[in-house]
Amino acid sequence: MVQRIITLFMILLMAGAITYSDTTIVLDKPLENANVDIMKAFKNRKSERAYTSQLISIHHLSTVLWSGYGINRQDGKHTVPTAYGKDYMKLYVIYNGKAYRYLPEKHCLQFIQAEVTTAMASTQGWVGKSTCVIVIVADMDGFPFYAGLREQQLKYAHATAGCIAQNIYIACTGLKLGTCLVAGVNVTGCKKAFKLHENELPLFIMPVGYPSAH
Numbered sequence: 169m170v171q172r173i174i175t176l177f178m179i180l181l182m183a184g185a186i187t188y189s190d191t192t193i194v195l196d197k198p199l200e201n202a203n204v205d206i207m208k209a210f211k212n213r214k215s216e217r218a219y220t221s222q223l224i225s226i227h228h229l230s231t232v233l234w235s236g237y238g239i240n241r242q243d244g245k246h247t248v249p250t251a252y253g254k255d256y257m258k259l260y261v262i263y264n265g266k267a268y269r270y271l272p273e274k275h276c277l278q279f280i281q282a283e284v285t286t287a288m289a290s291t292q293g294w295v296g297k298s299t300c301v302i303v304i305v306a307d308m309d310g311f312p313f314y315a316g317l318r319e320q321q322l323k324y325a326h327a328t329a330g331c332i333a334q335n336i337y338i339a340c341t342g343l344k345l346g347t348c349l350v351a352g353v354n355v356t357g358c359k360k361a362f363k364l365h366e367n368e369l370p371l372f373i374m375p376v377g378y379p380s381a382h
């Protein structure tokens with residue numbers, strides 16, 4: 169029986185009825201060393217808005233996402249500081265026309281849906297030309313009751329989003345990728361693309377690509 173199921177799965181896979189990309193993508197280990205001096209990365213950091221049509225590799229995406237909001241310690245905390253050490257941020261990704269959620273604890277991309285465009289994420293036209301967009305989302309349900317009123321919680325979320333963005337900028341600089349922090353978020357488009365619940369607020373987006381030659 170098990171053998172038959174495996175055979176059927178293999179046939180469907182070969183026929184293209186099941187594609188690997190319509191499932192969770194297990195990301196490989198992020199780079200341990202980008203061979204870039206941190207001070208040089210600060211010196212070279214800049215916003216890039218023009219990218220080639222080449223999709224960034226999963227290997228690069230792995231390192232960029234981990235730098236932005238990966239887990240870097242045994243106690244489950246992140247590469248960025250969070251208020252009260254709580255986990256109220258989420259990264260979502262549009263990659264190759266598909267929507268995913270980054271799961272830091274498993275370091276994988278959880279498939280949400282296909283037929284999604286990067287244009288859905290932003291109110292700014294140039295973003296739609298990119299093939300990969302990271303969306304920085306605050307999950308207001310992630311705050312403990314003692315984190316103050318909503319206005320205070322939003323301040324925390326925006327501060328953490330800034331840290332995530334800078335980590336992504338620096339990782340991109342090290343990997344020779346281009347990115348830009350964009351406040352022009354299409355909230356309705358993001359909600360649709362990622363099936364967000366009402367307390368998940370998309371704050372910023374960051375297209376990522378190989379910079380086109382200037």
Ligand SMILES: Cc1cc2nc3c(=O)[nH]c(=O)nc-3n(C[C@H](O)[C@H](O)[C@H](O)COP(=O)(O)O)c2cc1C
Nearest residue numbers: 213214215216217292294348349350351352353372
């Ligand atoms: C909070 C914030 C919001 C931004 N929003 C946008 C945006 O909506 N669209 C855009 O093209 N750039 C946006 N940027 C990028 C800035 O335009 C950019 O950082 C600035 O021009 C300085 O260029 P540099 O990043 O190369 O130093 C934003 C930057 C910040 C910090």
